[in-house]
Amino acid sequence: MTAGMQGRLFGRSLLMQAGWNFERMQSLGLAFCLEPWLARCWAGQNGAARAARLRHQEFFNTQPYMASLVVGMVCALEEEAAAVPAGERRDQLVQRLKTLKTAAASALAGMGDALFWGALRPLCAGLAAAGALVLWNRPVWAAVWAVGAYLVVYNALALALRWRFLRLGYEWRDQIAARLKEWPVQRVIRALRLAGLILVLAAAGALLRAMPLAQGVIGLLAVTAALLLRAARVSAYRLYAAAVLVGSAASWVGWR
Amino acid sequence: MIALGGWLVPVGGAALVAILELDAVQVGQFMISRPLVLGPLLGLLFGAPRIGLALGLCCELLSLDDMPVGDRLPLNAAVAVAAALLLTRCPRPLPVAAALPAGLAAGWAHQRLETALRYRRQALCGEAESRLREGVTPAWGCLMGRALAEQAAATFAVLLVCICVAGPVLGGLCSRAPHGVLAGLDMGWKLSPWLGLGVALYALRVRT
Numbered sequence: 504m505t506a507g508m509q510g511r512l513f514g515r516s517l518l519m520q521a522g523w524n525f526e527r528m529q530s531l532g533l534a535f536c537l538e539p540w541l542a543r544c545w546a547g548q549n550g551a552a553r554a555a556r557l558r559h560q561e562f563f564n565t566q567p568y569m570a571s572l573v574v575g576m577v578c579a580l581e582e583e584a585a586a587v588p589a590g591e592r593r594d595q596l597v598q599r600l601k602t603l604k605t606a607a608a609s610a611l612a613g614m615g616d617a618l619f620w621g622a623l624r625p626l627c628a629g630l631a632a633a634g635a636l637v638l639w640n641r642p643v644w645a646a647v648w649a650v651g652a653y654l655v656v657y658n659a660l661a662l663a664l665r666w667r668f669l670r671l672g673y674e675w676r677d678q679i680a681a682r683l684k685e686w687p688v689q690r691v692i693r694a695l696r697l698a699g700l701i702l703v704l705a706a707a708g709a710l711l712r713a714m715p716l717a718q719g720v721i722g723l724l725a726v727t728a729a730l731l732l733r734a735a736r737v738s739a740y741r742l743y744a745a746a747v748l749v750g751s752a753a754s755w756v757g758w759r
Numbered sequence: 760m761i762a763l764g765g766w767l768v769p770v771g772g773a774a775l776v777a778i779l780e781l782d783a784v785q786v787g788q789f790m791i792s793r794p795l796v797l798g799p800l801l802g803l804l805f806g807a808p809r810i811g812l813a814l815g816l817c818c819e820l821l822s823l824d825d826m827p828v829g830d831r832l833p834l835n836a837a838v839a840v841a842a843a844l845l846l847t848r849c850p851r852p853l854p855v856a857a858a859l860p861a862g863l864a865a866g867w868a869h870q871r872l873e874t875a876l877r878y879r880r881q882a883l884c885g886e887a888e889s890r891l892r893e894g895v896t897p898a899w900g901c902l903m904g905r906a907l908a909e910q911a912a913a914t915f916a917v918l919l920v921c922i923c924v925a926g927p928v929l930g931g932l933c934s935r936a937p938h939g940v941l942a943g944l945d946m947g948w949k950l951s952p953w954l955g956l957g958v959a960l961y962a963l964r965v966r967t
Contacts, residue, residue: 524884526881625962631795657789662789710953726953746947
């Protein structure tokens with residue numbers, strides 16, 4: 504895979520979810536992403552090219568960043584299938600490709616959700632929130648810069664990984680699961696979450712410092728209540744609605 | 760002209776948000792559409808960076824563990840923060856404590872609309888497949904472009920309804936609302952960063 508082709512696939516992979524729907528989820532995005540590669544692999548074999556495009560119309564869904572690994576793997580396996588003459592061997596390779604694509608997509612989805620949505624994104628949000636609250640009393644530009652850090656830190660890591668995943672998927676082929684087992688993903692997730700936790704506590708400290716004592720105590724009670732009620736699966740928006748109702752009720756009974 | 764000028768800024772803002780919101784799911788996921796980024800960005804554009812930052816912070820923290828996993832579609836936090844901010848910049852502006860719940864309601868409305876759009880998009884897959892069966896390579900770019908345009912139009916419509924209908928109506932209601940309601944909204948606004956911090960702590964809990 505040339506760097507130019509990798510760039511085209513990478514650019515198209517950014518639109519993996521553009522056609523997301525409940526029936527086939529990311530299949531439209533995957534087909535769009537693979538188009539230049541399929542056109543190159545199956546050039547001059549019209550029937551086989553059509554079959555290749557049709558097999559990527561089937562249901563497909565994974566975490567959008569981890570999709571780069573699957574795209575890389577599919578590219579390698581399509582290339583392998585296109586290199587053998589039509590016949591039983593090619594049919595076997597195509598069948599293997601379809602099985603591996605489905606298996607990799609579901610296995611990588613859980614890992615990607617935990618790593619990107621469950622660890623990296625909250626860590627960067629914690630970083631920006633802590634920065635914004637610590638710098639709240641400075642000129643507003645200082646706090647806005649803290650928010651800029653969210654974008655820079657998150658995208659520096661996420662985009663670099665997405666680019667690299669494309670190449671790794673292509674090189675690892677059907678060994679993705681075995682190779683990923685060698686990565687300390689769970690340790691990384693735990694470390695990111697711990698760092699995020701420290702940053703959110705720093706944000707809470709900054710907010711507490713800016714408040715009069717009584718308001719700070721009420722704030723800490725709200726944090727504790729939110730923590731406990733989230734554990735009981737009460738949504739954050741219901742917590743907010745409850746706070747509004749409590750405030751109204753308190754006002755009606757004359758409590759200030 | 761003055762009245763029109765008053766509307767141009769929020770309507771232009773709605774158009775900008777309609778494009779930036781595509782980042783949430785469909786294009787890239789660069790986090791530009793996260794409330795903590797979008798809020799201050801819009802705030803800077805509309806001359807209220809501190810309100811944008813405060814609204815962005817609250818919405819970000821409240822939505823932090825609302826993950827778009829599988830076919831789960833969370834309340835649209837980008838639309839929520841944008842609607843709340845735009846409602847504070849309308850010709851008949853809402854107080855920020857009232858704009859936050861109105862924004863969250865807009866985010867919920869957008870979520871319902873997006874669910875319908877996701878069902879509608881199934882037709883694009885069928886269209887692509889039938890073209891392929893006819894032996895023609897579909898115009899993938901056009902199909903994707905249609906999906907993106909529909910999503911952007913839906914976002915713009917939700918924000919336009921917010922600005923043109925919900926804004927004036929809620930503005931009128933706020934000026935006549937009993938003191939207790941306003942006190943409740945004020946309490947919700949003051950507690951929202953704390954509640955958000957609790958949500959963030961829960962989202963980041965380290966499991967062994």
